[in-house]
Amino acid sequence: MLLIFSGISIIAALLALTPFQEVVKILVTLFAIPLVIFGAVRYSRVPSHWSFDGTNLTIEKLDREVTIPKSNISHIRNLRRSGGNLLIIYQRRGHSYRFWRNKLFQNEDQLQSLVEAIQAQNIEYYNM
Known part of the structure; x- marks a missing residue:
């Protein structure tokens, strides 16, 4: 959970620094959520x-x-x-x-x- 929350927070913070419109920032964040979840699950595997x-x-x-x-x-x-x-x-x-x-x-x-x-x-x- 911490990986997912921190990943989305980092993406949102980076997008806040860009000069794009708010709609574009929201769409990029929404499309990044599945990638963040995939990465968090891959990283937290325990064989x-x-x-x-x-x-x-x-x-x-x-x-x-x-x-x-x-x-x-x-x-x-x-x-x-x-x-x-x-x-x-x-x-x-x-x-x-x-x-x-x-x-x-x-x-x-x-x-x-x-x-x-x-x-x-x-x-x-x-x-x-």
Whole structure:
């Protein structure tokens, strides 16, 4: 959000210094908004790596690594949203983990193979 707001503010400030008519400045700002949003989403990508070795589910995202033992996973919910998926991993003991899988401008990942591996281990998986 901060990138989008600052990008639009910079464009508006630069246009305020130009001698164009106000209508032209407003139109340029409106046409620049999709480019600013595209740039902000591209810049704020956070790649993640998921692996399931049969006993543990490991999620690596930036400098954070979460390892959840298979025996502690109650079930997993995959909630589809417009920009991606919200994966909620419920544990038998402890709190649940929420991970956002952003599909916008991302390469294809291994979600389907991870789902197949989880279902092969008889872990309940709900695709909603």
